[in-house]
Amino acid sequence: MNSSFATSAENERTRPRNVAVTDFFNRLSNGGKWLTLLLLQIIVILVFGLPFLWLLFGGLRPESDLFGNLYPFSWNTIIPSIWTLDNVRYVLGLGFGRNLLNSFLVAAATVPFALLFDSMAAFALAWLRVPARRLLIGLLLLILIIPEQSTIIPLYLVVTELGLVNSYAALILPYIARPFGIFVLQQFLRELPKELADAAIVDGATPFQIYSRVMMPNVVPALITVGLVDFMFAWNQFFWPLIAIQSREKQMAQVAIGTFLTPEQTFWSQLFAASALASLPVILLFLALQRYYIRGVARTGLHG
Numbered sequence: 640m641n642s643s644f645a646t647s648a649e650n651e652r653t654r655p656r657n658v659a660v661t662d663f664f665n666r667l668s669n670g671g672k673w674l675t676l677l678l679l680q681i682i683v684i685l686v687f688g689l690p691f692l693w694l695l696f697g698g699l700r701p702e703s704d705l706f707g708n709l710y711p712f713s714w715n716t717i718i719p720s721i722w723t724l725d726n727v728r729y730v731l732g733l734g735f736g737r738n739l740l741n742s743f744l745v746a747a748a749t750v751p752f753a754l755l756f757d758s759m760a761a762f763a764l765a766w767l768r769v770p771a772r773r774l775l776i777g778l779l780l781l782i783l784i785i786p787e788q789s790t791i792i793p794l795y796l797v798v799t800e801l802g803l804v805n806s807y808a809a810l811i812l813p814y815i816a817r818p819f820g821i822f823v824l825q826q827f828l829r830e831l832p833k834e835l836a837d838a839a840i841v842d843g844a845t846p847f848q849i850y851s852r853v854m855m856p857n858v859v860p861a862l863i864t865v866g867l868v869d870f871m872f873a874w875n876q877f878f879w880p881l882i883a884i885q886s887r888e889k890q891m892a893q894v895a896i897g898t899f900l901t902p903e904q905t906f907w908s909q910l911f912a913a914s915a916l917a918s919l920p921v922i923l924l925f926l927a928l929q930r931y932y933i934r935g936v937a938r939t940g941l942h943g
Contacts, residue, residue, distance in 0.1 A: 691918075693717050698726050698912025705908055726912035730899075735913055737888060738895040743920070745810045745891065746873035752811075753869045754862055757820030762850045764821070765828035766836060776825070779818040788878065795882060809883040810891070814873060820865040827861035828854055863931035871921055892917045 693716070697705050700719035708715040763769055764776060794813055795804075803809040831854065839849045855862070880891040887895075896917060899910040925932065 689717065694911050695915045698908060698915045699723065700908065702908040726908045730909055730913045735895055738890055738892040739916065741889060742874050742892040745807060746870045748811050749814050749873040750866050750869050752815035753817060753820055754866055756816040757865060758824050758855060760821045761824035761828055762854055765825040779822050782818045791879065791882060798883060804883060805885050807889065810880055817869065820869060823865055824858065824861055827858045831857055860931045863928055867925065867928050867932055874921055
């Protein structure tokens with residue numbers, strides 16, 4: 640009896656010690672995971688952040704300072720030792736501000752039409768009895784993998800026949816509906832419960848009312864995601880505006896940036912300044928809408 644009491648007392652004394660040891664190792668394990676995550680975040684920031692910082696600061700320094708500090712690598716490789724706004728003034732003096740405005744106008748005009756037509760087509764594919772629906776979705780996916788360059792010649796012929804060459808309409812009309820937006824939105828719409836549509840039908844709603852008043856308010860993250868992607872797509876257009884627009888006053892920013900590259904010389908500081916000016920609006924827009932974008936991308940693949 641005395642032996643069992645002694646053993647019990649010994650266990651009671653060692654239990655707090657065992658719990659403390661277990662807690663220590665758990666905290667050490669959690670700390671290791673936290674440290675690993677922190678190191679990965681630092682690596683990602685360095686890999687993706689340093690090139691952009693070099694681009695941003697490269698437009699705020701003379702070209703001699705840009706290349707004079709390339710090697711050996713130091714803080715002055717990224718951070719200018721001589722600060723100047725001459726490159727920004729120069730590119731804006733060439734009319735680059737008008738090119739930025741053109742890109743914004745084209746992107747801002749494209750997005751509303753793209754969201755309207757994409758969402759209507761997606762609603763039809765997801766909720767209406769469309770003949771050969773699976774075949775149509777397969778065609779959408781097929782169009783997504785066709786290189787844009789292979790459609791430039793027929794697109795140019797159509798635009799020429801319509802008399803739209805060298806106009807903003809030539810930049811907007813070809814992209815007011817895109818397979819990517821239709822596919823993403825119909826994936827979202829298929830996830831919505833059938834009871835929403837059934838209740839609206841009982842209340843006497845028409846298909847258009849179900850689309851506009853029931854479905855669209857429930858897929859706002861998807862609409863923002865598609866709108867953001869369409870805005871960036873329109874903003875970054877280069878090949879098609881290069882062919883369709885001959886006037887410098889109507890040209891897009893990405894094409895205007897290419898004018899700083901010549902066979903004889905590349906004006907790197909001015910190129911960096913123009914590229915930074917063209918990148919900042921899209922980056923700021925993405926940062927403002929990133930939570931909707933991430934939510935939309937995460938939910939897109941949930942439905943098979």
